[in-house]
Amino acid sequence: MSAFGYRDGVLCAESVPLPEIAERHGTPCYVYSRAALLERFGAFRGALAGRDALVCYAVKANSNLAILNLFAREGAGFDIVSGGELARVIAAGGDPAKVVFSGVGKTAAEMRQALSAGISCFNVESAAELERLDEVAGSLGLRAPVALRVNPNVDPKTHPYISTGLRSNKFGVACEDALPLYLRARALRHVEIAGIACHIGSQLLDPAPAAEAADKILSLADRLAAEGIALRHLDLGGGLGIRYHDETPPTVKEYFAPLLARLAGRGEKLLVEPGRALVGNSGVLLTRIEYLKHGAEKNFAIVDAAMNDLIRPALYDAWHDILPVRSRQIDAPLYEVVGPVCESGDFLGHGRRLGVEAGDLLAVMSAGAYGMAQSSNYNSRPRAAEVVVDGEQSFVVREREQVEQLFAGEHVLP
Ligand SMILES: *Cc1c(COP(=O)(O)O)cnc(C)c1O
Numbered sequence: 001m002s003a004f005g006y007r008d009g010v011l012c013a014e015s016v017p018l019p020e021i022a023e024r025h026g027t028p029c030y031v032y033s034r035a036a037l038l039e040r041f042g043a044f045r046g047a048l049a050g051r052d053a054l055v056c057y058a059v060k061a062n063s064n065l066a067i068l069n070l071f072a073r074e075g076a077g078f079d080i081v082s083g084g085e086l087a088r089v090i091a092a093g094g095d096p097a098k099v100v101f102s103g104v105g106k107t108a109a110e111m112r113q114a115l116s117a118g119i120s121c122f123n124v125e126s127a128a129e130l131e132r133l134d135e136v137a138g139s140l141g142l143r144a145p146v147a148l149r150v151n152p153n154v155d156p157k158t159h160p161y162i163s164t165g166l167r168s169n170k171f172g173v174a175c176e177d178a179l180p181l182y183l184r185a186r187a188l189r190h191v192e193i194a195g196i197a198c199h200i201g202s203q204l205l206d207p208a209p210a211a212e213a214a215d216k217i218l219s220l221a222d223r224l225a226a227e228g229i230a231l232r233h234l235d236l237g238g239g240l241g242i243r244y245h246d247e248t249p250p251t252v253k254e255y256f257a258p259l260l261a262r263l264a265g266r267g268e269k270l271l272v273e274p275g276r277a278l279v280g281n282s283g284v285l286l287t288r289i290e291y292l293k294h295g296a297e298k299n300f301a302i303v304d305a306a307m308n309d310l311i312r313p314a315l316y317d318a319w320h321d322i323l324p325v326r327s328r329q330i331d332a333p334l335y336e337v338v339g340p341v342c343e344s345g346d347f348l349g350h351g352r353r354l355g356v357e358a359g360d361l362l363a364v365m366s367a368g369a370y371g372m373a374q375s376s377n378y379n380s381r382p383r384a385a386e387v388v389v390d391g392e393q394s395f396v397v398r399e400r401e402q403v404e405q406l407f408a409g410e411h412v413l414p
Helices: 018-025 034-047 065-073 083-091 108-117 127-139 175-187 207-226 252-263 276-282 312-316
Strands: 004-007 010-013 029-033 053-058 077-080 099-101 121-124 144-151 191-197 233-235 269-272 283-294 299-303 322-324 334-338 347-353 361-364 385-390 393-398
Touching: 010 018, 010 029, 018 029, 018 283, 018 361, 018 385, 018 393, 029 034, 029 276, 034 053, 034 065, 034 252, 034 276, 034 385, 065 077, 065 083, 065 385, 065 393, 077 083, 083 099, 083 108, 099 108, 108 127, 121 127, 121 191, 121 233, 127 144, 127 175, 127 191, 144 175, 144 207, 175 191, 175 207, 191 207, 191 269, 207 233, 207 252, 276 283, 312 347, 322 347
Parallel strands: 029 385, 053 077, 053 269, 077 099, 099 121, 121 144, 144 191, 191 233, 233 269, 299 334
Antiparallel strands: 004 010, 029 283, 283 299, 283 361, 322 361, 334 347, 385 393
């Protein structure tokens, strides 16, 4: 299902023409589809039906309260990587008892915050973190539920910046260190062993590496059982990829089939942590062409969105389809689609064939994940508004930032 399509030559989000959104809310503007978000969540729930399972949305992909609230109402859990994300989940009505906390650098303050909120599990990524967690939990008179994030050393065959399960990555503990660390955890008074976790990377297009990782996790779980350590849950992470351009990712069902086959007959609860696959294709970045600039070597479409709004092209050389919101029957030369930021890396797309005029709107597709979430105020650019479309209605879920907000906390010297 695509929530974004042309009607009478005009690109719409569900039933709302995108020019209407630009008119009402301005540009640049992130536009999400409620139906698409729910459809994606339903696909995960459906694929895991019949199993004791919890879909923990990876908040970092898009942490807008409206999106968190939508998933919370569907019964989602959440995978967080900071105290800030925990505060967002709670503010959005999420259940802290369904939160898992990942990340290599949890501070003592974040541990206290998460323990007091009663989260479901800390995905511990080092021996030092385990010791600190025991100490912090002890100071609160609590026991911290833990899973060790194990690094299965498989190559997810994705972009190196988003590959996390190799021995050379900073994430998790090596397979061979896991057993001694579990034994240490068992001996600690203020931690309680809850499960085991892994996450090998993002934008995975092949289910095989995830299945290979699951094999290693399951054999570890069996070795732990032999030591008398019973796990309540297995957390197999996120990472399922989406189609940006010409990729053919597996469906949610296809992705989980080999994993579920391996889990048949096992009693542990299954946790998964999808981010991109839930929100990536549920949103677009709507932008307006300020100028067209025709040169001897290249043509530029200079738009009002930039790398500070969507950094994926600059950071990962990522491809996003860029569609004209109104299709025109005019010449379509190749354009560099660039923003106004003073960096040569400030581009949204290279060499795109577009039949457009200055003032036209463009939709940067597949922008729902790691778009707004990675935005910044570089060049003192206020962050874009965010809008959710529901049928024929649209709702502002984050107001466009005002310039004064950008320096409200700054002070000149006396
Ligand atoms: C980023 C991350 C996810 C989500 O990854 P996606 O590729 O967006 O599905 C899940 N778990 C952990 C631990 C992560 O760091």
